[in-house]
Amino acid sequence: xxxxxxxxxxxxxxxxxxxxxxxxxxxxxxxxxxxxxxxxxxxxxxxxxxxxxxxxxxxxxxxxxxxxxxxxxxxxxxxxxxxxxxxxxxxxxxxxxxxxxxxxxxxxxxxxxxxxxxxxxxxx
Numbered sequence: 001x002x003x004x005x006x007x008x009x010x011x012x013x014x015x016x017x018x019x020x021x022x023x024x025x026x027x028x029x030x031x032x033x034x035x036x037x038x039x040x041x042x043x044x045x046x047x048x049x050x051x052x053x054x055x056x057x058x059x060x061x062x063x064x065x066x067x068x069x070x071x072x073x074x075x076x077x078x079x080x081x082x083x084x085x086x087x088x089x090x091x092x093x094x095x096x097x098x099x100x101x102x103x104x105x106x107x108x109x110x111x112x113x114x115x116x117x118x119x120x121x122x123x124x
Contacts, residue, residue: 008035008104011035011104012035012038015035015038015039015042015100015102016038016042018100019039019042019043019046019099019100020042020043020046020099021042021043021044021045021046022043022045022046023042023043023046023099023100024046024047024048024049024092024095024096024097024098024099024100025039025043025046025047025048025049025098025099025100025101025102026048026049026051026088026092026098026100026101026102027039027048027049027050027051027102027103027104028051028079028101028102028103028104028105029051029052029079029103029104029105030050030051030052030057030061030074030104031052031054031056031057031104032054032056032057032060032061033050033057033060033061033063033064035102035104036048036050036061036064036072037064037068039100039102040064040068040070040072043070044069044070046070046071046099047070047071047072047073047095048070048071048072048073049073049075049088049091049092050072050073050074050075051074051075051076051077051079051084051088052074052076052079053076053077053078053079057074057076058074058076061074062074073091075087075088079105
């Protein structure tokens, strides 16, 4: 299933409806971790790989990692780079696959329309 939305509330509701407690979730464009926090609550037995290139992201995600019981890994990198996607693919393969791909590449200071894209399914 692929769900494309332009409203953060709808995007987060879609995550709530789809994510299971033991899912492996890759979140591209986590920014400061607001959606990551929701994902962590929904998948307490899962694994989260969160990526963002923003300078604000590292500090906020480090805080979330410390306070969360989940296995969250933060990668500070540009998701548009091939090398970044190769690193994510390697990590996903090590985990045996990805259950949910969550993409939020919009808003903020980017001058493109916000895009909230979630691809749900097994072994993406």
